[in-house]
Amino acid sequence: MKPALEVNHISKSFRLTHNAQPYLSLRDSLAGMFTRRSRASKEMFHALDDVSFAVERGEAVGIIGKNGAGKSTLLKILSKITPPNSGSVRVRGRIASLLEVGTGFHPELSGRENVYLNGAILGMSRAEINRNFDDIIDFSGTGKFADTPLKHFSSGMQLRLAFAVAAFLEPEIIVIDEVLAVGDAEFQQKCLGKMDDISRSGRTILFVSHNMAAVQSLCSKTILLSGGKVKSTGKTADVIAGYLNENLGSASSYEPNRAIQKPTGFTRIDLVKPPGTNGEPAVVRFTIHSDKACTTALDIRLQSYQGAPAAFGSLGTLQRDTLLQLHSGTQTAEVSIDMSRMANGLYALSADLTVPHKEYYDRADMAFYIENCLNPAQSGDEILLQEWNYGYYHLPVNLNTFK
């Protein structure tokens, strides 16, 4: 069978204008007709540069990469929103793209009316919407409000309604941008489940995300874009591992933004090494400055990216003998954090310098994110995901008796 999508050498570049807006003013255009300067000074930005790949029918493919790697441009080309400058894409089947949920939603219209409008914009026929209408409302859980204007919906409800419409699209190929990055955990879980159903039903999925855990759980194959080119492509676990390794050098870091240095406080925090896919610990380096020699505890807190406290670890607070002895001046402490029993997903790292129950030196709130990305293929077991909303810590459970 021929592949569902064949991307052949597509390139797309934009002219970089130094205006804030992409549109032109008539004055500039008229002036441009009489002067020669403008043309030469325009820089081109290559958003995509000779990108080729193929997606087999029924395959779920993830697309990852840093901001500016060309992910959005690629999606826009596949969605026919913008054409490539060169190259072509061969598409076999109806394609539906979800670059945003709720495109075309209007606040003055009721929930019901918006379902019809949004469905039509996404390419559903009225008959299709009629057929699925009750299921859509059910899935969104906004049943009582179907006839209330959308402006009275909470943003969460709007989002749920929007995703519900999209979930009932019946195209052969579905292209999804990070629509899951929003919404409460329960609904996210529902969405991931729905997407899993979609991919099991033999439809082709292209999924762009920053959420490695979601890509890992959904996609068998992944493409890594970097600087507008395909950097690597292959099995999801391998590509993600490569991507995380590549980022080792440019580890996240944090510097407190303050005018006056505290007598004892952090001057810098670096993520030296993210947690490994096989459970290797994350390594974080704390640079601490102190005006005087003193004893302090270093507390480390991890929060889920929805803000819920997820884990706590400390040098000193829980065990007296691990307190840090600071000397006057600057020192660094490199700390390993074992995240191998934590759910896959993003965690914000916060840190405190305190003398337990006595003194409070400094706090670094949400210094940066650490992504836990355990690879289920290594152990053969399932990996706990943050999105499941079962908690953040994999609780060890042992069978004592079984009769």
Place this chain on the structure above:
Amino acid sequence: MEEPAEYEIKPRTSFTPGIAELVQYRELFYFFTWRDIKVKYKQTVLGFAWTVLQPLLMMVLFTLFFSRAISPSAGALPYPVFVLSGLLPWMLFSSGLANAGNSMVANANMIKKIYFPRLILPISAVLVALFDMLMALPVFAGVLLFYGVAPGWQAVWCVPLALVLIVITTVGAGCLLSALTLKYRDFRYIIPFLIQILLFATPVIYPPGFVQQKWIAQLLMLNPMSGAVSLFRAMFHGQGVDAMHLALSGAMALLLLLAGVFYFRKTESYFADLA
């Protein structure tokens, strides 16, 4: 499993009007028109009344200021009837053009996020204006009743043909202006000004023979709306429109439609980058 439909995404090279696609997405015409009508009437206190009040108030104003000066040349028709029968087709054109011209910018968010044939937006904007005009027709009938004027049997073909002519003109100009507005935001200020000027270049408040200078009268004949308004008014006895004038208006309207759709389709693929 059967092989699904296959198509190719590539840089656009040749011009096609894209009618097959418009047919495929035909339900969107309905949904966009329906949305705009719904929203318009939900957001205003007087709702539908506006559609009716607007031409009536204009009629009263024009009657107050111009009936003395223009009346003798308006033929047998009472001036209020004369001016209202010009204002109704005119308002279809002017509000259709204003809506259509702004339609791309107003829906920029959608254009950036999802694909559908873009032509649906300006065309739906004109359909909204058409709906408004049809809603105002009963009031027109009321005014006719009040003045005791009855249209002749020729109304059966004059009115629909005039509406078709206006819709063609408005869609053509609307497509052109919506594409231009997206690229050059200056057109947001140009369009209302243009509509004001065209009001005086169209026999809405004055009869066609009102302009004395021959070359100006001939120049005004090129305006497709002049034929359309005269044709609409030809529903009354003694308000004829000559065939040559009508043919010229029809030709101009088609030319405008072709030019508008051609420019629109030519620039359409880059709308998302500009919006």
